[in-house]
Amino acid sequence: MDYEQIRCERDGPFMIITLNRPDKLNAYTGRMGAEITDAFEQADRDDAVRAIIVTGAGRAFCAGADVSGGAKSFDTSGSHGAGVFSSSGTRSGRFVEAIFNCRKPSIAAINGGAVGVGITMALPMDVRIAAKGARIGFIFARRGLVPEAGSAWFLPKLVGLPQALRWCLSGRTFEADEALRGGLVSEVVEPAELLARAKEIAHEMTAETSxxxxxxxxxxxxxxxxxxxxxxxxxxxxxxxxxxxxxxxxxxxxxxxxxxxxxxxxxxxxxxxxxxxxxxxxxxxx
Missing domain, CATH: 1.10.12 (Lyase 2-enoyl-coa Hydratase; Chain  A, domain 2)
Structure with a gap:
């Protein structure tokens, strides 16, 4: 697959996936989901890849689904809504499955805003770290939606039911430090150090292990x-x-x-x- 909305690069034994729509704050589309799926499936098949790091280009990790279609952005009867949830000839709905089933550990390096699908896509990953200043939100109830991408299963496993309820029922956004206190991320680091720290964690998990x-x-x-x-x-x-x-x-x-x-x-x-x-x-x- 030719990638249009992500970058996929190798750094030694690590595959680095960068969500790459910086002018749109890396807003999610069906095409992006299909490309993430393809990249994780490639990593799964490649014995030279030991770990996967996912981050975002520019100042956001992922600002949620692309709502440039206005009030009907999620209405699949229109072309924009259909494109958010799927993309012709691709397998966008499988990105959660691809991340979860991948036989390589994955790390989300949350470099900036991560809301809606922008944070739920990180939940099947094994480690999440965030840059200082990053804001996170499970904003579905404020949009008339429900938690998607399997997040109603993943989030309580990671942070416990009381914390998952607090974040999802309010739909508010919160700072990276609150995500750290709640157990959603394991570290908060300076933005300039984020990717290097993700690589250190990847090395820690792979250097001496089968x-x-x-x-x-x-x-x-x-x-x-x-x-x-x-x-x-x-x-x-x-x-x-x-x-x-x-x-x-x-x-x-x-x-x-x-x-x-x-x-x-x-x-x-x-x-x-x-x-x-x-x-x-x-x-x-x-």
């Missing part, structure tokens, strides 16, 4: 965090641990520990996922 272990771990944590009991997980993690125990990754990890050196894991996400994956689809590899 790509296959990271892929499995983030899915296990996301998918079982709300399970009513541990029994389904126990049915998965024991045989998975046994199968992984015979893999070259584990031999390398233990040997590197014994030799007091950094590991060089041979396993590849594209070909070394265990037979239990993806367990949530009830499918096992032959």
């Amino acid at each position: 790509p296959v272990s990271i892929a499995l771990t983030r899915q296990m944590l996301w998918r079982f965090a709300g399970a009513p009991d541990p029994f389904e997980l126990l049915d998965i993690d024991k045989p998975m641990s046994i199968e992984r125990g015979g893999h070259a990754d584990v031999r390398e990890g233990v040997q590197a520990f014994i030799e007091k050196r950094s590991p060089d894991f041979p396993g590849k996400v594209s070909q070394d996922m265990p037979s239990q994956y993806p367990w949530w689809r009830g499918v096992q590899k032959p």
